[in-house]
Amino acid sequence: MEATTLAEVWQDVFLTQSPPPQWVVIASAAVALAAVLVRGPWRIARNVVTIAHEGGHALVALLSGRQLTGIRLHSDTSGVTVSRGRPEGIGMVLTVAAGYVTPSLVGLGGLLLLLADRITALLWISILLLAAMLLLIRNVYGVISVVATGALVFLISWFTPEEVQGAFAYLFTWFLLFAGVRPVFELQAQRRRQPSPHSDADQLARLTGLPGTAWVMVFGLVNVAVLAFGGWLLLL
Template identity: 75%
Template structure:
């Protein structure tokens, strides 16, 4: 365990530039292509619901459970005031969480904390697992955690670096597409339960306004992440 702890706290060398660029290209392809996206979107859902859960706790709400569904939707339930800034921030956090997590991950990668990033991901997944309230959610969290653990435990630092960059690039790029899908779904089949429409009821501003805010925030965060790594 001492060796493991030393690895987690140590600074790993940055991979070659071609690995970083290659990981970005693969991550972008996964976001843009249909079948890979349908599988990988489960990771986005975990980040989305994790964002709701974290902000709910930080705003003083009581988190009661998280459900992840096979259609890549999810639900996070918390108790507290049904209105107010805490509720607004909790609802807002979901769609911006993947991109923000990606940006925070880039900061860790730039500091050479590759192994620490992987183990932090495992800790966060384990914490979320305690709040999962359905079987598919348990399977999704455990499978994701098993992949990250396998890479961090059984592979050399070079492979860990490539995987970490792929993982973070994916979260960074994946923030925009769900927002576009949200607006498309709202146009085809309006639902009062979408995050944008819940924010509309909480703030009095139209749901489309909140969709545009989600899109602008995620696009800005993505561009910032790309600039940080390449410029």
């Protein structure tokens, strides 16, 4: 990005960019899938999923009128979002339900920007969302995780050519689409191995009367549907 004033920066952000060749789109999908399936890369990349997951809880909590206390992200890639308000009701249900579907939905939002050739806009909107979330983080690891993610996106958007930005944007979008599915399987495996009343699915079971396993299925169906739809659009 060659802009020097704030006005020029924003003008550049909302310009359209040429999409990368189809082979780059396919290659980025393969790399993103590997990052989700291979244990080592997934252990690191899952932090991005946790950021999106907790961000989803936080956003819906605010939209439903709850008072947001803060967000904590942990080195084991778990997280917790604390809000105050009625302990039951539709606002609480939506807040709890938002976490596992948010990474996939964020990926879908990124995909729509890519289809409109707004590659730089996608990167900078991501930076702004991370900056907003940083204000809510209440622990050191969470700050490091969000800042590191935002810094990576900024460096790519500011210092790399259009072709690199395009490849990264598609990689990032593919990753969120793929990565939305795996945590749902991990959730069910953890529920079987170490049952806990604190998982999102089990909290929803108490709030709604619908069994926790049914909520896991809802998360899975939503995320698989988003992946299928998004993949179809990207590979057209």
